Amino acid sequence: AQRVTQPEKLLSVFKGAPVELKCNYSYSGSPELFWYVQYSRQRLQLLLRHISRESIKGFTADLNKGETSFHLKKPFAQEEDSAMYYCALRAQFSGGYNKLIFGAGTRLAVHP
Amino acid sequence: DTAVSQTPKYLVTQMGNDKSIKCEQNLGHDTMYWYKQDSKKFLKIMFSYNNKELIINETVPNRFSPKSPDKAHLNLHINSLELGDSAVYFCASSQDFQRFSGNTIYFGEGSWLTVV
Structure with a gap:
């Protein structure tokens, strides 16, 4: 079954501390993974795609197929990073259509 | 120049x-x-x-009926609203559904529905 698991509902850190938001997935095909961010009462925005291997706002994420993980990391958290973070998996179904399956989300709270 | 726009942003209505x-x-x-993003922030x-043309229909009550008059519009109509329908509803779009890989999905700002 296709599934995305984000084990932490809330991650609370102090400014300047390292951050790691965990994401594990279950998918039988070739996975494509994303991190989305939702700032307070705003739309979801794409933060990272694993195929891009880029760093956005200091965040990075590496796909580890052996551990089926796609953890989001940042070495030094900033207060403006406080938001809801969703890990998502693109899953392909019969008929050729795709959909995004989201994890339950992790709220990151960065304190001064 | 908003890419995906939804209206209304806030809606309070009776059961x-x-x-x-x-x-x-x-x-x-x-x-x-x-x-749909429920009160626990779970997004589905x-x-x-x-x-x-409808291509995905998850297990959603029949009271929810989407309508797409053209490919640029997708409206959501909800009949006989219940308390449990209170949630944030996000509209989104992507280039197509088959060559999804490598594309991104763009979300609207959400519509906060509160049923009282």
């Missing part, structure tokens, strides 16, 4: 009423979606349309 949320995208995308797909 039993019928309401609609409208969505429009100006990206020229073929595929549009409705997602409800429907997907490609070129006005």
